Amino acid sequence: MQQRFIPVILAITVSISIGQSAFAESPKKSFTAIFNGKSLEGWHGHNPHSTTKAKPTELEGAIAKQQEEFQAHWSVENGELVNDGHGPYCTTDKSYSDYEFLIEYKTVPKADSGIYLRGTPQVQIWDHTNPAGFKNGADKGSGGLWNNAAGAPGKDPSEVADKPFGEWNSFRILQVGARTSVWLNGKHVVDHALMHNYWDRKKPLPRAGKIHLQTHGGEIRWRNIQLREIGPDEANSILASKDNSGFTSIFNGTSLDGWQGAVANYVVDNGAIRCKKGKGGNLFTNDEYADFVVRLEFKLPPGGNNGLAIRYPGKDNPAYQGMTELQILDSEHPKYAKLDPLGRQYHGSAYGMIPAHRGYLREVGQWNFQEVTVKGSTLKVELNGSVILDGDLSKVKEFMANSPHPGKDRKTGYFGFAGHGDPVEFRNISIKKL
Numbered sequence: 382m383q384q385r386f387i388p389v390i391l392a393i394t395v396s397i398s399i400g401q402s403a404f405a406e407s408p409k410k411s412f413t414a415i416f417n418g419k420s421l422e423g424w425h426g427h428n429p430h431s432t433t434k435a436k437p438t439e440l441e442g443a444i445a446k447q448q449e450e451f452q453a454h455w456s457v458e459n460g461e462l463v464n465d466g467h468g469p470y471c472t473t474d475k476s477y478s479d480y481e482f483l484i485e486y487k488t489v490p491k492a493d494s495g496i497y498l499r500g501t502p503q504v505q506i507w508d509h510t511n512p513a514g515f516k517n518g519a520d521k522g523s524g525g526l527w528n529n530a531a532g533a534p535g536k537d538p539s540e541v542a543d544k545p546f547g548e549w550n551s552f553r554i555l556q557v558g559a560r561t562s563v564w565l566n567g568k569h570v571v572d573h574a575l576m577h578n579y580w581d582r583k584k585p586l587p588r589a590g591k592i593h594l595q596t597h598g599g600e601i602r603w604r605n606i607q608l609r610e611i612g613p614d615e616a617n618s619i620l621a622s623k624d625n626s627g628f629t630s631i632f633n634g635t636s637l638d639g640w641q642g643a644v645a646n647y648v649v650d651n652g653a654i655r656c657k658k659g660k661g662g663n664l665f666t667n668d669e670y671a672d673f674v675v676r677l678e679f680k681l682p683p684g685g686n687n688g689l690a691i692r693y694p695g696k697d698n699p700a701y702q703g704m705t706e707l708q709i710l711d712s713e714h715p716k717y718a719k720l721d722p723l724g725r726q727y728h729g730s731a732y733g734m735i736p737a738h739r740g741y742l743r744e745v746g747q748w749n750f751q752e753v754t755v756k757g758s759t760l761k762v763e764l765n766g767s768v769i770l771d772g773d774l775s776k777v778k779e780f781m782a783n784s785p786h787p788g789k790d791r792k793t794g795y796f797g798f799a800g801h802g803d804p805v806e807f808r809n810i811s812i813k814k815l
Contacts, residue, residue: 412483415473416606418460426451426469427593429500433580454596462594462603470497470593471603478589479611479766482554485604490546492599495527498556499590502528502579504563506601509543524552524565528579535561535574542568549604557616558741558766559586560623573623575768585767588740613743617678617750620766621809628676628811631666631796639667642695646800653680653808656687656800665693665797672756672815675796678748680806684714685745687805688732691755692794699799702788705731705774706799707753707762711745725781728769729762733781734789735772741765748808756815758790 415423425448432443447469454468462471477499488494491511495503505527507519514520518527522541529536542565544550553564556576563571578586594603611619634652637644643662648655654664670692679687688706690699700706712720712727720726724736729751731737741764743749754761758775761768774789788794798807 412481412607412609414606415475415608416462416603418457418604420457421452421455421462421471423474424471425474426455427472427591428469429497429593431469460604462606464594464596464601466492466596466599466601468596470595472594473592476589476591477608477610479557479616480555481609481611482556482592483552483605483607484554485549485551486601487547487549488601489599492601493597494599494601495595495597496552496554497591497593497595498554498561498576499587500593501576501586501590503595504552504554506595508546509541522565522570523550524563524568524570526561526563526571526574526576529574529577530582533574533577535563535571535576538563538565538570539572540568540570542566542570551605555619557611557619558588558764559768560620560766585738585741585769588767613747613749616765617748620750620752621676625676625811627813628674629813630809630811631668632808632810634808637664640664640797641667642797643800647798650806653806654798654810655804655806656798656802658804659802661800661802663690663693663699663797663799665690665695665795669793669795670755670812670814671793673796674752674754674813674815675810676750676752676812677810678750678808679709680748681709681711681742681745682804683711683745684716685709685711685803685805686801687803688799688801689753690795690797690799691753691760692788692791693797694788694791694794699788699797700732701784701786703794704755704789704791705734705760705786707760707770708732708737709798709805711742712739713742721781723781729764730770731760731772731774731777733784734774734777734786735760735770737762737764737770738767739769741767741769754815 427444435443450468456463494506497503505525506523509522521537523543524538526535555562559575561576578584642665646660646662647664687709692704693699708728708730710728725733729737752763759773762770
């Protein structure tokens with residue numbers, strides 16, 4: 382970044398291990414039961430469609446009004462969570478971010494239900510044999526991210542995997558950022574698709590949120606509801622493992638071979654490139670790139686400031702003479718309280734030109750995973766599985782502080798890091814030419 386400144390505890394915490402069961406397709410890792418099979422502890426009623434317009438100060442009261450109806454329509458029988466087809470949705474008390482979720486359900490003909498993730502609809506459940514629902518895609522089966530935009534990956538499941546009525550179905554759902562994978566009865570029906578934000582399609586899926594079990598006019602039963610939270614390192618590994626063909630490593634983990642520029646101001650330590658404290662300058666590749674995708678991990682110290690130089694000419698300021706400098710910044714730190722009011726200095730932003738969505742950085746000191754796609758005049762920044770910027774520099778006509786960006790239309794250039802005196806670290810850096 383250039384130096385110009387113009388957030389009810391679950392009652393059940395029983396750790397279990399998945400063995401031979403309907404969830405045999407899941408790795409044998411430790412899960413936690415979030416439904417105790419005996420009561421509604423850890424859950425409450427909430428239909429978000431009825432509260433979406435409530436003011437923040439009114440939301441708690443609006444949800445409280447739904448609890449009597451919730452208790453009337455939801456019950457526990459023989460270890461099963463049962464809904465009669467009516468009432469508000471059964472909702473976790475706790476919010477979740479990245480996780481692996483296991484659940485079984487059994488429903489009835491003509492039923493229509495689903496699982497809301499991070500408070501957002503939904504992993505679809507319905508009767509794939511009912512012709513009345515075919516116009517909405519019911520014939521394609523359950524498990525799709527039905528509220529994704531038409532034609533978007535994941536909206537429809539890859540195959541029909543539903544079991545006959547009267548039998549139990551099992552879901553395994555893996556969500557890292559907005560990247561969502563769904564297995565229905567062992568079939569991988571959604572693969573690493575971005576789940577869209579139904580409530581505001583201009584924004585990414587929230588970073589965290591509740592899980593809702595939807596009720597929609599037909600009896601549905603749920604059981605064996607288990608969840609495993611995913612930490613940053615595992616989340617990054619999942620993101621890095623998908624669609625990685627064609628990527629070439631541009632950092633060997635031991636030296637700055639293949640890099641030029643301010644090499645004296647950076648050091649390689651424990652498999653990462655780190656800008657020396659109090660130093661800075663532009664460290665960039667020996668090779669130039671036109672259209673490309675770059676993947677990397679970065680770690681910020683408190684208040685840390687650096688940037689990704691995109692199509693950098695090899696001299697001068699990458700934020701202006703290059704296509705852009707994409708912010709790498711602990712922009713929520715108090716020292717940055719007076720950044721550009723339009724957001725064009727926050728993490729992930731195309732400096733001074735296009736703002737990125739905020740709130741998707743991990744805690745300071747944790748490794749973040751970022752993927753940047755540069756194609757023609759367009760830029761897409763995906764941070765920890767959520768797309769925080771998707772814009773076209775050719776359409777930018779207004780600039781922060783009215784400062785021109787003569788390099789924004791460059792077609793080629795170097796990739797690199799724009800240091801500003803903080804010990805920001807980078808590792809696992811790879812590029813795919815397009």
